[in-house]
Amino acid sequence: MARRRYHDGLALHQALPGQFLPFLVAAMSFLAALALAGGIAAHNLSQRWTHGAGAVTTVQVPGPDDPAAGSGTRIAAVQDILTHAPGIVAAHRLSDAELRNLLAPWIEQTGDASLPLPAVIEVHTAAGQDPMSPLLSRLEAIAPGVMVEHDSIWSNRLAALAGSLQACALLAVLIVMTVAVCVVMAATRAGLQTRRQAIVLIHSLGAMDSYISGRFASRVGLLALVGGLGGSLAALPMLLAMSHLAAPFSAMTDAPVLAPVDWRDPRAWADIVPHALLWMLLALPPAAGITGWITTQLTVRAWLRRLP
Amino acid sequence: MFRLHDVSYAYGGNRAGVAALSHISLDVAQGEFRWLLGPSGAGKSSLLSILSLEVQASAGMVEILGVPVMQARRSNLARLRRRIGTVWQDFRLLPDLSVFDNVALPLRLQHRAEDEIAHEVHAIMKWVGLENRLDARPLQLSGGEQQRVAIARAVIYRPALLLADEPTNALDERQAGRLMAMFHRLAELGTTIVVATHNDAIVEKYPAPAIELAHGHMVRDYR
Ligand SMILES: Nc1ncnc2c1ncn2[C@@H]1O[C@H](COP(=O)(O)OP(=O)(O)OP(=O)(O)O)[C@@H](O)[C@H]1O
Ligand SMILES: [Mg+2]
Numbered sequence: 334m335a336r337r338r339y340h341d342g343l344a345l346h347q348a349l350p351g352q353f354l355p356f357l358v359a360a361m362s363f364l365a366a367l368a369l370a371g372g373i374a375a376h377n378l379s380q381r382w383t384h385g386a387g388a389v390t391t392v393q394v395p396g397p398d399d400p401a402a403g404s405g406t407r408i409a410a411v412q413d414i415l416t417h418a419p420g421i422v423a424a425h426r427l428s429d430a431e432l433r434n435l436l437a438p439w440i441e442q443t444g445d446a447s448l449p450l451p452a453v454i455e456v457h458t459a460a461g462q463d464p465m466s467p468l469l470s471r472l473e474a475i476a477p478g479v480m481v482e483h484d485s486i487w488s489n490r491l492a493a494l495a496g497s498l499q500a501c502a503l504l505a506v507l508i509v510m511t512v513a514v515c516v517v518m519a520a521t522r523a524g525l526q527t528r529r530q531a532i533v534l535i536h537s538l539g540a541m542d543s544y545i546s547g548r549f550a551s552r553v554g555l556l557a558l559v560g561g562l563g564g565s566l567a568a569l570p571m572l573l574a575m576s577h578l579a580a581p582f583s584a585m586t587d588a589p590v591l592a593p594v595d596w597r598d599p600r601a602w603a604d605i606v607p608h609a610l611l612w613m614l615l616a617l618p619p620a621a622g623i624t625g626w627i628t629t630q631l632t633v634r635a636w637l638r639r640l641p
Numbered sequence: 642m643f644r645l646h647d648v649s650y651a652y653g654g655n656r657a658g659v660a661a662l663s664h665i666s667l668d669v670a671q672g673e674f675r676w677l678l679g680p681s682g683a684g685k686s687s688l689l690s691i692l693s694l695e696v697q698a699s700a701g702m703v704e705i706l707g708v709p710v711m712q713a714r715r716s717n718l719a720r721l722r723r724r725i726g727t728v729w730q731d732f733r734l735l736p737d738l739s740v741f742d743n744v745a746l747p748l749r750l751q752h753r754a755e756d757e758i759a760h761e762v763h764a765i766m767k768w769v770g771l772e773n774r775l776d777a778r779p780l781q782l783s784g785g786e787q788q789r790v791a792i793a794r795a796v797i798y799r800p801a802l803l804l805a806d807e808p809t810n811a812l813d814e815r816q817a818g819r820l821m822a823m824f825h826r827l828a829e830l831g832t833t834i835v836v837a838t839h840n841d842a843i844v845e846k847y848p849a850p851a852i853e854l855a856h857g858h859m860v861r862d863y864r
Contacts, residue, residue: 340742341749342735531735537695538747539723541716641697641718 342531343545345552348524354517354553355560358625361513362564362617365506370572372502373609374579379495390456390465392424392472393480397452407476408452414471415456420464422457451480513621514628517553521632524549536640546633550626557625561618572610642671642833643692643802648701650687658699661687662857665701669835671801674828676844677837679854685837686730688854689804692835693727694718706801723751726800728808730837732791734779740766740790741775747798765793768823770816784811792820796827803827803834809843821847 392415397408408426415424427435432450458464465481472479525532532545645667651658662684669675677685690696691703694710703710708721726747734743741762748758766772769789771782779787788811795803803824809817821843824834835852838844844851853861 340738340745342738342742342746344737347737530733534733534735535746535750536719537693537722537727538750539719539721540750541719543716544750641694 341540341548342535343528343548344531345524345528345548348528349520349549349552349556351556354520354556354625355563357516358513358557358560358621359563359567361509361516362561362621363567364564365509366564366568366572366614366617368502368505368509369613370568370575370610372499372506373607373613374575375495375498375502376609377607378579379492390458391482392454392456393482394452394454394476395478395480396449396476401475410475411472411479412454414468414475415454418464418468420459422459424454424456427453427455510624513624517557517625517628518632521549521553521629522636525633525636532637533640536637542634542637545637546630549633550629553629554622554626558618558622561621564621565614565617569614572614576607576610642669642673643705644668644702645691645698645704646702648691648698648703650684650691650696650699652687654699660857662691662698662854665854665859667852667859667862669833671833672828672831674824674834674849675836676849676851677835677854678839678844678851679860680839682856683854684857685839685854686806687857688852689727689806689835689837692802693725693804694722723747723798724801726795726798726803728788728791728795728803728805730806732779732787734787734790734794736778736780738778739775740771740777740779740782743779743790744794744797747794751798761797762793765797769793785813785816788812789816796823799832801832803832805834805836807838807840808836809838809840817843 392411394408394411398406401407401410412424412426415421429450432453435453436450456465465483469481472481535545645665648662648665649660650662651660653659665688677688679685687696691698692705694705697711705721706724708717710718710721713721735746738746744762744766745758748761753761762775763772766775769792771786771789771793774782774786779790782790788808792805792808795805805824809820812820824836828834851861852859
């Protein structure tokens with residue numbers, strides 16, 4: 334019988350309508366997803382750029398044909414050390430032609446082609462390792478004036494850039510969360526105001542604060558969960574497309590793949606999208622729900638404190 | 642049952658506020674029936690709202706059903722409210738609930754079973770003579786009918802303390818007589834009852850001890 338339906342007078346469907354709040358929370362979740370995705374992408378790219386395969390170190394040996402401290406020429410001694418050191422994938426001495434090619438702009442400027450050139454060795458190191466540092470003193474001993482140049486300036490700059498991108502992403506998420514909390518608070522207060530008469534009445538009939546705040550919080554928590562779900566779903570195609578485009582830059586293999594993807598196969602998605610991103614999308618709706626629930630609990634309890 | 646000692650109350654705070662009650666001391670035992678008398682504006686409703694725990698006294702000591710109200714925790718006050726029934730002067734029925742749901746409200750807040758609730762609601766609504774208006778909305782009822790719904794809601798959970806503010810002002814003489822008989826019966830069963838009125842005729846017809854207020858002061862407490 335309709336009249337026997339549970340009615341405690343709060344009429345929450347009226348107090349907290351089901352369209353406005355989920356829509357706003359969905360928009361917030363969408364923004365948060367994009368910001369988080371940016372943060373995750375920055376993290377992944379910086380990992381790849383600073384520790385990835387293909388990090389190149391150049392070693393300049395001045396006076397390559399001078400005798401080394403031990404025996405033989407300096408360049409031979411240096412090459413010997415480099416080729417036998419662990420963690421070094423390849424050590425390739427640039428030919429004179431390669432070198433002149435590389436230095437062409439400067440040589441043309443000075444107009445002096447007979448300038449004594451140093452020998453330059455390109456050292457490819459294994460991913461995630463720094464085999465050069467322990468060698469420096471040995472290299473210096475056999476070939477004084479040797480210069481080892483990492484692209485570490487670049488990788489440091491990239492790391493700093495990635496760090497600030499991540500900080501921006503975090504800040505954006507915090508701002509979005511603050512706005513979401515304020516929206517939930519405002520909606521809850523408006524809901525309390527529309528049902529003020531009923532709330533005051535059931536309060537004087539002996540309803541506990543926890544009962545009233547619990548009823549509001551479960552409604553808002555549910556609406557926020559739905560909103561978060563909507564935001565995640567809306568962000569998914571965008572993040573898939575972006576991950577697909579970013580794949581060649583962040584993949585750990587050197588081959589730039591932009592192979593066609595079978596979008597109907599979720600396992601194919603998992604290959605493209607960084608796992609952190611998928612987890613983030615999964616975590617977003619419950620996070621929105623819990624945030625809404627807690628915010629509403631606190632808002633309603635604070636409001637009820639006005640009643641004795 | 643309830644005791645007030647040197648209780649004062651001012652609307653809008655103690656300083657700038659309107660003093661509604663000053664230095665009220667009272668001691669009413671279990672099962673007593675008391676009239677609460679005084680001209681309009683004397684402070685009758687204010688005193689009842691302190692007893693129904695709708696407002697906190699600004700000063701003094703209030704003890705209801707053995708609970709010291711000023712020191713009690715919020716959850717204990719909520720539990721205490723479930724033992725106090727109130728018929729408000731303005732009824733306070735929820736317009737968007739049916740008569741049935743309005744009367745069932747206190748039982749639902751105590752999470753009683755629905756069939757038990759239905760049974761109780763039908764019994765009490767039969768007693769107030771509105772058993773065929775259960776599906777109506779309060780605003781579809783006459784003033785006297787609304788008042789009877791408010792009375793039904795106040796007594797349905799068998800409160801230990803029953804407070805009624807002008808409960809007969811919209812009732813005809815026969816209805817008022819039935820209500821007085823019910824109050825009498827409830828008092829016999831141990832309910833403490835305070836009824837505010839400025840209807841001298843009914844007080845004369847049903848003599849009982851009275852608390853009399855004027856301008857927020859107690860002028861008499863006679864038995
Ligand atoms: N909400 C309020 N805000 C400010 N003052 C109020 C409020 N309610 C009552 N008062 C004042 O408190 C005093 C006592 O009012 P109260 O309602 O207790 O009187 P009463 O004896 O119940 O009167 P009546 O017989 O007309 O119902 C009055 O002077 C009134 O103006
Ligand atoms: Mg009054």
